[in-house]
Every structure is written in structure tokens, then in C-alpha cells.
Amino acid sequence: MTQSFFEWMQGLSFSAWMLEETWASPIIQCMHLVALVAFAGAVLVVDMRLIGRGLIKTPLNQLARELDRWMIWSFVALFVTGAPQVLSTALKQYYSPFFWWKMQIIVIGLLFTFTIRRRVAFAEEGTLGHWPKVVGVLSIGIWTSVSVWARLIGLLS
Amino acid sequence: MRSLFEWVDALPSSIALRESLNAYPTMLTVHVVSMCLFAGLIAYWDMRLVGLTLKKVPVSNIPTRLFPWALTGYGINLITGGLLLYSQPMRYYDNFYFWAKMALMVVAGINMFWFHYATYKSVQAWDQGREIPMNARLAGVVSLVLWAAVVVTGRMMAYAGLMPEWWNNLNIGA
Ligand code: HEM
Ligand code: HEM
Numbered sequence: 001m002t003q004s005f006f007e008w009m010q011g012l013s014f015s016a017w018m019l020e021e022t023w024a025s026p027i028i029q030c031m032h033l034v035a036l037v038a039f040a041g042a043v044l045v046v047d048m049r050l051i052g053r054g055l056i057k058t059p060l061n062q063l064a065r066e067l068d069r070w071m072i073w074s075f076v077a078l079f080v081t082g083a084p085q086v087l088s089t090a091l092k093q094y095y096s097p098f099f100w101w102k103m104q105i106i107v108i109g110l111l112f113t114f115t116i117r118r119r120v121a122f123a124e125e126g127t128l129g130h131w132p133k134v135v136g137v138l139s140i141g142i143w144t145s146v147s148v149w150a151r152l153i154g155l156l157s
Numbered sequence: 158m159r160s161l162f163e164w165v166d167a168l169p170s171s172i173a174l175r176e177s178l179n180a181y182p183t184m185l186t187v188h189v190v191s192m193c194l195f196a197g198l199i200a201y202w203d204m205r206l207v208g209l210t211l212k213k214v215p216v217s218n219i220p221t222r223l224f225p226w227a228l229t230g231y232g233i234n235l236i237t238g239g240l241l242l243y244s245q246p247m248r249y250y251d252n253f254y255f256w257a258k259m260a261l262m263v264v265a266g267i268n269m270f271w272f273h274y275a276t277y278k279s280v281q282a283w284d285q286g287r288e289i290p291m292n293a294r295l296a297g298v299v300s301l302v303l304w305a306a307v308v309v310t311g312r313m314m315a316y317a318g319l320m321p322e323w324w325n326n327l328n329i330g331a
Pocket of ligand 2: 033151185188189192196234235237238239241242249262304307308309311312313314315
């Protein structure tokens with residue numbers, strides 16, 4: 001089932017176009033990395049604040065609210081620049097364990113970010129004890145591991 | 158310059174790094190992750206200067222509270238970038254994007270110092286306000302564009318086949 005879906009993606013004429021057009025893949029990869037920088041900054045500024053570092057003079061929920069849309073839109077940019085690469089290299093991705101790890105951790109990361117992290121970041125400060133620190137560390141860990149597995153797809157698959 | 162690169166290329170430690178199976182993936186992965194720490198934070202500093210986000214954070218808070226982290230990321234970034242270069246100097250010697258990236262980093266550095274030692278001196282006057290001086294906004298835009306270009310040229314280094322025609326005609330590798 002899954003395999004035939006990936007074979008179908010690989011067979012699309014869009015995938016063939018991506019592979020034929022010399023500049024398509026490099027440009028999209030560069031955009032994926034620029035989006036990654038925007039995403040990393042938006043996540044990190046809030047995570048550091050959760051841990052008690054960084055911009056401690058600004059109320060946490062204010063920072064979190066302000067950076068929320070930067071985080072969401074740069075994730076959208078990551079998706080938009082990631083998906084065409086999945087299409088054009090579908091079979092390589094299918095056979096790469098790192099791709100599956102990356103996708104699973106992204107799902108976990110999104111669930112975590114939009115449930116627990118959001119609650120903690122938007123909560124009244126000082127009412128949750130050590131939980132904000134735990135959440136900040138987990139968030140940094142999750143997205144760092146996504147980047148590591150992502151980079152290893154290209155290097156080791 | 159070329160003889161320097163060739164000399165490094167022949168060093169036993171360079172050869173050892175080049176021939177190690179794990180060194181390149183490890184260095185490149187750490188390079189990318191540390192880039193996120195550095196460039197991610199600097200991007201939001203620049204956007205604060207431009208007036209795109211974090212408008213309620215006093216401007217001077219960011220250098221004092223975030224720069225130590227950004228500079229830590231930068232340090233790791235420079236070390237891993239340097240090691241990558243050390244391990245395959247001749248692969249990068251005739252690489253257009255490598256030299257473009259180095260040049261862009263120099264220009265970004267000049268912009269940073271210029272801003273810090275000129276425009277930023279008057280920060281007390283516009284620390285809280287929403288009216289950021291034009292010079293500071295300009296420094297922010299220039300920095301955003303330059304660091305994005307560093308990221309792009311960094312990724313493009315892998316595409317030895319996609320150098321500009323005029324660069325290939327210089328025949329630097331030969
Ligand atoms: C659903 C959204 C995403 C999709 C579909 C996606 C897809 C991809 C694909 C197909 C690649 C190329 C891998 C290869 O064959 O070499 C890639 C590279 C990469 N991705 Fe993503 N990605 C997404 C989100 C993310 C996120 C959230 C992060 C980090 C937090 C991330 C970080 C990276 C990194 C670091 C690379 C390697 C960049 C390079 O040097 O080319 N991606 N992505
Ligand atoms: C002295 C400083 C630096 C040196 C010597 C250096 C060197 C390198 C080298 C040798 C590579 C490997 C290229 C390849 O084999 O494909 C690389 C990749 C890269 N560098 Fe740097 N670098 C430096 C600083 C930076 C900075 C400051 C940034 C970003 C702000 C950056 C962003 C990148 C990116 C995005 C890649 C591509 C990573 C990937 O393929 O996923 N580098 N760099």
C-alpha cells in the first residue's frame with residue numbers, strides 16, 4: 001500500500017520535471033534551508049524563554065503569541081519546499097529509515113507543540129513549577145533531532 | 158593561495174578526516190544544526206530592527222540576552238565549517254559558491270560592525286519606541302539578505318556542476 005503510493009509519487013510528471021530541470025531541486029533545497037532558519041529562530045526564542053534564558057524581561061505568553069505565526073508560517077514554508085522533494089525522490093525516501101524517523105518525529109513535534117507546549121507557553125507564568133523548563137528542553141530536542149535525521153537522509157541513504 | 162590549499166590537502170590529518178566514513182556526515186550535520194542556532198537568532202534580531210516582529214521587546218535586550226547564544230552557535234558553525242574545508246580543500250578551491258559564501262560572510266561582518274559601532278550607539282533613544290532609525294532598519298535588511306545568501310551559497314557548494322559559465326572559464330582548478 002504505502003510502497004505503491006510512493007511509486008505513484010515517483011511516477012508523476014511533476015517528479016520527472018523536478019529531476020530534469022537542473023535548477024529545480026537545488027533552488028528548492030536552498031529555500032527549505034532558509035525556511036528552516038526562520039522556523040528554528042521562532043521556536044528557539046520561545047523555548048529558551050521557557051527554560052528561563054534569553055528574553056526573560058518580556059512576558060512569556062506575549063513572546064509566544066507574537067512568534068506563533070512566524071513558527072506556523074515558516075513550518076508551512078518547510079512543508080511547501082519539502083513536499084516536492086518527497087515527490088521527486090519518493091523511492092529514495094521510502095527506503096531511507098531516516099526519512100521515516102524524520103516524519104514520525106515531525107508528527108510528534110506538531111502534536112506536542114500545539115497541545116502541551118502551547119498550553120504551557122500561554123499559561124500564567126510561575127504557576128507551573130518546573131514544567132516550562134521540561135517543555136522547552138523537549139521542544140529543542142525534538143526539532144534538533146528532526147534536522148539531524150533530515151540531513152542524514154541525503155548523506156547516508 | 159593554491160599552494161596553501163594543496164599543502165593542507167596533503168597533511169596526514171586532512172587525509173585522515175577525508176577518508177573517515179563518519180567525519181563528513183557528522184561535521185556537516187553539526188554545521189547545519191549550529192547554523193540554526195546562529196542564523197535563527199540573528200534573523201529575529203534583524204527582523205526586530207526592520208520592525209517586522211518582537212516590537213514590544215526593547216531593542217537592547219536582544220544583544221545582551223540572545224547574542225551569547227547566537228555567538229556560541231556561530232563558533233560551532235565556524236569550527237565545523239573550517240573542519241569541512243580542512244578535510245577537502247581541493248574540492249572547494251575551484252568552487253564558486255565557496256568563495257562567494259566567504260565573501261558574503263565578510264560583507265555581513267562589516268555590516269555588523271558598522272552597525273554596532275555607529276548606529277547602535279544611539280540605541281537609548283529608540284530602545285522602547287516603534288520608530289527605529291532608517292540606518293538601523295537598513296542594517297537589518299542588509300543583514301537578512303546577506304545571511305540568507307550565505308545559507309544559499311552554503312547549500313550550493315554541493316553542486317559543482319552548477320557554477321556560472323564565466324567562473325568555469327577562469328579555469329581556477331586547472
Ligand atoms: C512536512 C514537512 C517537511 C517535509 C515534507 C520535508 C521534506 C524534506 C526532504 C524530502 C528533504 C531532502 C532529504 C534528502 O533527500 O536529502 C529535506 C531536507 C531537510 N529538511 Fe525537511 N521536510 C519537512 C520539514 C522539515 C522540518 C520541520 C525540519 C527541521 C526542523 C526540516 C529540516 C530539514 C533539513 C535540515 C534538511 C537537509 C537540508 C539539506 O541540506 O538539503 N525539514 N526535507
Ligand atoms: C568560516 C566559516 C565557514 C566555512 C569554512 C564553511 C564551510 C562549509 C563547507 C566546507 C560546507 C560543505 C559543503 C559541501 O560539501 O556540500 C558547508 C556547508 C554549508 N554551510 Fe558553511 N561554512 C562556514 C560558515 C557558514 C555560515 C556562517 C553559514 C550560515 C549562516 C553556513 C551555512 C552552510 C550551509 C547551509 C551549508 C549546506 C549544508 C547542507 O548541505 O545541508 N556556513 N560550509
